[in-house]
Amino acid sequence: MQKFTTLTGIAAPMPLVNIDTDMIIPKQFLKTIQRSGLGKNLFDEMRYTQDGQEIPEFVLNQPAYRNAEILIAGDNFGCGSSREHAPWALLDFGIRCVISTSFADIFYNNCFKNGILPIVMPQDVVDVLMADAKRGANARMTVDLVAQTVTTSDGQSFGFDVDSHRKHCLLNGLDDIGLTLEKASAIDRFESQAASLRPWA
Amino acid sequence: MTAPRTLYDKIWDDHVVHQAEDGTCLLYIDRHLVHEVTSPQAFEGLRMSGRKVRAPEKTIAVPDHNVPTTLDRANAATMTEDSRIQVAALDENARDFGIHYYPVSDVRQGIVHIVGPEQGWTLPGMTVVCGDSHTATHGAFGSLAHGIGTSEVEHVLATQTLIQRKAKNMKVEITGSLRAGVTAKDITLSVIGATGTAGGTGYVIEYCGQAIRELSMEGRMTVCNMAIEGGARAGLIAPDEKTFAYCMGRPHAPKGAKWEAAVAYWKTLFSDEGAHWDKVVTLRGEDIAPVVTWGTSPEDVLPITGTVPSPDSFTGGKVEAAQRSLDYMGLTPGQKLTDIAIDTVFIGSCTNGRIEDLRAAAAILKGKKIKVKRAMVVPGSGLVRAQAEEEGLAQIFIDAGFEWRLAGCSMCLAMNPDQLAPGERCAATSNRNFEGRQGRGGRTHLMSPAMAAAAALTGHLTDVREVMGETV
Numbered sequence A: 001m002q003k004f005t006t007l008t009g010i011a012a013p014m015p016l017v018n019i020d021t022d023m024i025i026p027k028q029f030l031k032t033i034q035r036s037g038l039g040k041n042l043f044d045e046m047r048y049t050q051d052g053q054e055i056p057e058f059v060l061n062q063p064a065y066r067n068a069e070i071l072i073a074g075d076n077f078g079c080g081s082s083r084e085h086a087p088w089a090l091l092d093f094g095i096r097c098v099i100s101t102s103f104a105d106i107f108y109n110n111c112f113k114n115g116i117l118p119i120v121m122p123q124d125v126v127d128v129l130m131a132d133a134k135r136g137a138n139a140r141m142t143v144d145l146v147a148q149t150v151t152t153s154d155g156q157s158f159g160f161d162v163d164s165h166r167k168h169c170l171l172n173g174l175d176d177i178g179l180t181l182e183k184a185s186a187i188d189r190f191e192s193q194a195a196s197l198r199p200w201a
Numbered sequence B: 001m002t003a004p005r006t007l008y009d010k011i012w013d014d015h016v017v018h019q020a021e022d023g024t025c026l027l028y029i030d031r032h033l034v035h036e037v038t039s040p041q042a043f044e045g046l047r048m049s050g051r052k053v054r055a056p057e058k059t060i061a062v063p064d065h066n067v068p069t070t071l072d073r074a075n076a077a078t079m080t081e082d083s084r085i086q087v088a089a090l091d092e093n094a095r096d097f098g099i100h101y102y103p104v105s106d107v108r109q110g111i112v113h114i115v116g117p118e119q120g121w122t123l124p125g126m127t128v129v130c131g132d133s134h135t136a137t138h139g140a141f142g143s144l145a146h147g148i149g150t151s152e153v154e155h156v157l158a159t160q161t162l163i164q165r166k167a168k169n170m171k172v173e174i175t176g177s178l179r180a181g182v183t184a185k186d187i188t189l190s191v192i193g194a195t196g197t198a199g200g201t202g203y204v205i206e207y208c209g210q211a212i213r214e215l216s217m218e219g220r221m222t223v224c225n226m227a228i229e230g231g232a233r234a235g236l237i238a239p240d241e242k243t244f245a246y247c248m249g250r251p252h253a254p255k256g257a258k259w260e261a262a263v264a265y266w267k268t269l270f271s272d273e274g275a276h277w278d279k280v281v282t283l284r285g286e287d288i289a290p291v292v293t294w295g296t297s298p299e300d301v302l303p304i305t306g307t308v309p310s311p312d313s314f315t316g317g318k319v320e321a322a323q324r325s326l327d328y329m330g331l332t333p334g335q336k337l338t339d340i341a342i343d344t345v346f347i348g349s350c351t352n353g354r355i356e357d358l359r360a361a362a363a364i365l366k367g368k369k370i371k372v373k374r375a376m377v378v379p380g381s382g383l384v385r386a387q388a389e390e391e392g393l394a395q396i397f398i399d400a401g402f403e404w405r406l407a408g409c410s411m412c413l414a415m416n417p418d419q420l421a422p423g424e425r426c427a428a429t430s431n432r433n434f435e436g437r438q439g440r441g442g443r444t445h446l447m448s449p450a451m452a453a454a455a456a457l458t459g460h461l462t463d464v465r466e467v468m469g470e471t472v
């Protein structure tokens, strides 16, 4: 997994609430057996017409935001299907950080497994960040995971919370499976206890 | 004496393998269900790192999302190339890693959340995961069931554990009894209508109250299925005699002395008097009406007697979202819901593809003809299909003008050829009305099987109670 420490980049504003994972990556792109290559279909049905032409008004089609690395989004981002194709598509496009007032649980989890940092901020802060993002490509935001701050292009800085285990994994690009396998003996112990307590399971 | 605990607390406590100082837990997983769409990259990850599936005997796979549901599906040409590759990958992964498998050709094949309980894999008090958000369905048995992403699928395959932090406890109580024509689907949609799609975020919901107790296991599965649409990590219902009766004799349920021991344990699975709830929502069963969705979020729920709302009646970001929904759905504020004409009816999915759902729809359709352009019933599993044929339900659907399909997810997410055309309007018993969910530009109204059947008969959204009135 790619490490995440600090990121300075363009933030794209998507004020819509309840952006679901079907919008982020529609189902026709879930037939892949790989993780990569989904970026071109990120937000496909909002981004392209039925015959594949770019819709110029869509934020990521606008020249200022084509290289966005941060998304500022409305409430409840990533709701719906558990498809990890959603963070894969974001990452493949180049988005490394999403900021919203709230995220759906599974999506939030999936981000951390893929080196994407989801940040929850209160509404008034999201409003400030959204306004900053709307200023276009010259307004670059900085996300500092070590210090746990987001700084706007005009220097306003806001702190955020992140789970310490997840922060550690992101900062170091650590793979969960490797860490868990270090606890294999605890799993063995649990299994043999459970086998006598709940033999039907 | 330990402090009073909720059902969630109890199942959680019994599955913690390791707890880190910051509260992050390693949770043991009893059953891992796998389907073709969210698993290929996970198996690939195992291969690349030379890892095995730790507990193949607890891992169950079935293809459901991509598979065609037409009767000619044995013919590989009915699948697109990429779908075929994805199903073939699951065939191969199941074989290579030695996990339980129900291939397309097996009569027990079906939607993973219907097959699990049907085969007795899902049992009370277990932890169940699947790379699919509707894993919440299994909570109907009092098992802690959540949807996970593909990286977590790989993690569970390799370690049989999941890294989790404990969620908060939320109680949703439905008091009293439901009125005639009101079903489990109306309960679960009404709860989401009341709490919003983020109302359950960060919680595990336990559904309780008389109306829940009075539901069959099928109905309880429908309620828990949509916990995720309410944002919750999982939905739970405490097991009772109905649960035990459902599980007894299933192929993978315990037998003999093990069964007795299991039931004794299962009887301890309830929320203690005085347990702490972080949030409580109460709805009166009598107040719940047959409902439909009007917009593109499952929280856009209204009683069928209502009218399309105006975006101005909302606040914040929802104003813009409601306007966008209305444009997408082609509706005008003030329009009566019962005036909305329907092109297509879809009965099926892990929400409402079980035998009781088919019975409810068939009861409305019996001896009548549909007025919509097309209508299909897609049973949730091969066994549901067989039972419906045995009970004569299939013939009722066929006589009414429905297509009678083979088992799969079908038009719930339209990954196979069962899709809506742009602008086509569908009365659906599935769980998501998102933009494009049932096909690009397709318009979805969610409702119960009985309501979908009523819409099929009249050609517009219809209050099933009126159709029922005619029949009695």
Ligand code: SF4
Pocket (backbone or CB within 6 Å): B064, B065, B111, B112, B113, B132, B134, B349, B350, B351, B408, B409, B412, B413, B430, B431
């Ligand atoms: S029926 Fe629909 S919701 Fe259920 S598992 Fe299949 S696609 Fe998902």
